[in-house]
Amino acid sequence: MADQSTVDAVNKLLEESPNRNFPESVDLAINLKNIDLSKPHNRVDKEIMLPHGLGKSKKVCVFAKGEVGLKAKEAGVKYVYSDEDIDDLASDKKRAKNLAKECDLFIAEAQYMPKIGKSLGTVLGPRGKMPTPLTPNKDIADLIRSSQNSIHVRSKDRPSFHVSIGKRNEDPEKLADNIDAVITGVENTLEKGRQNLRSIYVTTTMGSSVKVV
Known part of the structure; x- marks a missing residue:
């Protein structure tokens, strides 16, 4: 209360x-x-x-692959990228900036965090949008739901x-x-x-x- x-x-x-x-x-x-x-x-x-x-839904971006990526899509996430996509975004700064502007929050499998920090940190970091790490003991759908709040x-x-x-x-x-x-x-x-x-x-x-x- x-x-x-x-x-x-x-x-x-x-x-x-x-x-x-x-x-x-x-x-x-x-x-x-x-x-x-x-x-x-x-x-x-x-x-x-x-x-x-x-009082509103956030737009979420998830960096994941395989089953985790599929679960993210099933949870309603429109932007789901694999590790290969990270390289593509890093080489296209305009696209990366548009993504940072479009999405309210980011989630990434923990294994991708160093790569994201190195290649996209200059875009996401200053905007306060570095991803929340998804560790193996967490469920992506649960994390998406909690992140919404x-x-x-x-x-x-x-x-x-x-x-x-x-x-x-x-x-x-x-x-x-x-x-x-x-x-x-x-x-x-x-x-x-x-x-x-x-x-x-x-x-x-x-x-x-x-x-x-």
Whole structure:
């Protein structure tokens, strides 16, 4: 159950933000303090599972072959590539960039991760889209389902960054649950937890903002 103060912040935001003719995104503006982000190990770079997802389906790309590739297609994945395709993408940077833009998340069999890092890292890395490794003990269909409800929270070297947590037309308590999950995940990443948080605001795409932390 979401913290009541978080629910109150979401309700206040929705009351102050007029309805638009499209489902606005609800985002968090996260501001850090007292942390040296020039050092990569201090940065926030984490996959966080949202209890209620983002309210939309993500486009997934899977690097796999054989039975794993077939299972990915059966799970509804449109973009499934083998190891040979990795070389083709690496030689066609425009195609690789379009793929990175088109897909929200990437999954790859663990054996392909070094090759992907070497050949596609410059395209996927800066966009925060390096693949989630599929280890032998995991089922690709389960990983695809769980990935649909996860977000990549990434600060880079900036003390302020944004992350989407849902849509305006979702239930306020579900949005609050998602917010609390992100706050907990970010706190667990930071060296001093909440002491490294300056503030967190919840906002809509075209509306106002309300302080949560």
